[in-house]
Amino acid sequence: DGGITQSPKYLFRKEGQNVTLSCEQNLNHDAMYWYRQDPGQGLRLIYYSQIVNDFQKGDIAEGYSVSREKKESFPLTVTSAQKNPTAFYLCASRTGTGASSNQPQHFGDGTRLSIL
Amino acid sequence: AQKITQTQPGMFVQEKEAVTLDCTYDTSDPSYGLFWYKQPSSGEMIFLIYQGSYDQQNATEGRYSLNFQKARKSANLVISASQLGDSAMYFCAMRERSGGYNKLIFGAGTRLAVHP
Numbered sequence: 001d002g003g004i005t006q007s008p009k010y011l012f013r014k015e016g017q018n019v020t021l022s023c024e025q026n027l028n029h030d031a032m033y034w035y036r037q038d039p040g041q042g043l044r045l046i047y048y049s050q051i052v053n054d055f056q057k058g059d060i061a062e063g064y065s066v067s068r069e070k071k072e073s074f075p076l077t078v079t080s081a082q083k084n085p086t087a088f089y090l091c092a093s094r095t096g097t098g099a100s101s102n103q104p105q106h107f108g109d110g111t112r113l114s115i116l
Numbered sequence: 117a118q119k120i121t122q123t124q125p126g127m128f129v130q131e132k133e134a135v136t137l138d139c140t141y142d143t144s145d146p147s148y149g150l151f152w153y154k155q156p157s158s159g160e161m162i163f164l165i166y167q168g169s170y171d172q173q174n175a176t177e178g179r180y181s182l183n184f185q186k187a188r189k190s191a192n193l194v195i196s197a198s199q200l201g202d203s204a205m206y207f208c209a210m211r212e213r214s215g216g217y218n219k220l221i222f223g224a225g226t227r228l229a230v231h232p
Contacts, residue, residue, distance in 0.1 A: 031218065042120075042207055042222040043161075056217055088159060094218075101218055102149035102168055102211055107161035 002027045006091050006108035012116050013078065013085060021076045021111045023091035032074035033092040033105060036060060043090060049074055050097045078113065086114050119143065120210050120223035127228050129198045136183070137193040137226045139208030149211035150191040151220065152182070156204045164206075167191055198230045 004025045013019045023032065031050045035043040045058030049068040063082025068074055074093075078085045089112075092105040121140045129135040141150065152164045167175045167182045175182040183192040195202055205227050209220040 033219070035222075042224045043220075044222075045219055048217065048219055050217060058219070090159075090161060092161070098218065100147055100213060102166060104151055104163040104166055105220060106163065107153075110159045112159075 004091060004093055004106060004108035006089075006111050008111060009109070011111055011113045013113060014116050016080045018077055018079050019085075019113070021078065021089055021091075021113070023074045023076065023108060025072055025074075025093045025108075027093060027095070027106065028071070029093035029095050029106075030071070030097045031094045031105075032068070033094070034058075034064070034066065034074070034076045035090045035092065037088040037090060037110075046076065046089075088112050119212070119221045120208055122208055122223035122226050124226045125224075127226055129195075129228065129230055131200060131230055131232050132197055134194060134196045135198055135228065137195070137206050137208075137228065138190070139192055139223060140188075140190045141208075141210050142189060143210065143212070145213060147213070150182070150184070151209045151211070152180070152191075152193045153207045153209065154202075154204045155207065155225070161207070165193070195228075200230050200232060203228060203230045 007022045033048040034046040044060050046064050047066040049055035065077045090110045091108045094105045096103045119142050148169045150167045154162045165177045165180045167184045174184050179196045181194045205225045207225045208223045
């Protein structure tokens with residue numbers, strides 16, 4: 001089945017530790033996105049990428065890093081610089097790269113990150 | 117400035133009745149797209165319906181329809197014949213063009229509870 005796979009489903013981070021959230025898609029989508037969702041709130045954009053080896057900061061990129069070495073993979077690293085990482089993280093992808101494209105984003109099932 | 121406003125934190129509806137979830141938006145771009153997503157308690161984001169700024173007719177998708185009033189900058193979601201499984205968070209989002217890139221801006225969401 002085609003889709004977006006996020007792993008792990010739950011992740012715990014110790015103080016001062018970097019952790020990496022995985023996002024893989026087999027939809028052959030060009031654009032990929034990472035969002036953060038805090039309880040009872042909407043989604044905020046962390047990073048996005050429209051093509052391999054290119055990515056852009058979203059609204060809340062501080063304390064996070066990404067890479068896009070392969071079309072199907074867009075891992076997110078939550079660094080120790082992110083002082084409040086506890087949240088629900090969602091990865092999304094979309095076909096097409098045009099700025100005017102109105103293709104919907106499709107989402108993975110998310111990763112819940114907590115601090116130990 | 118908030119670009120997507122969902123004024124209803126929570127809504128209740130009786131099973132089999134229709135419900136309208138409000139969404140207003142703000143943009144100066146003549147070309148934009150509006151999306152509605154459903155988020156059940158499990159966390160995944162499910163794409164429901166899309167409306168383009170140049171679309172002449174209101175979008176419909178099964179029991180979902182979009183009441184698009186361009187002059188008022190509103191894009192309300194109408195769910196007909198509510199079912200218990202419709203209980204979830206609902207998010208309105210707008211496609212924003214930024215420096216040749218394409219990203220979504222989300223509202224804060226409306227929690228819908230369907231009662232038997």
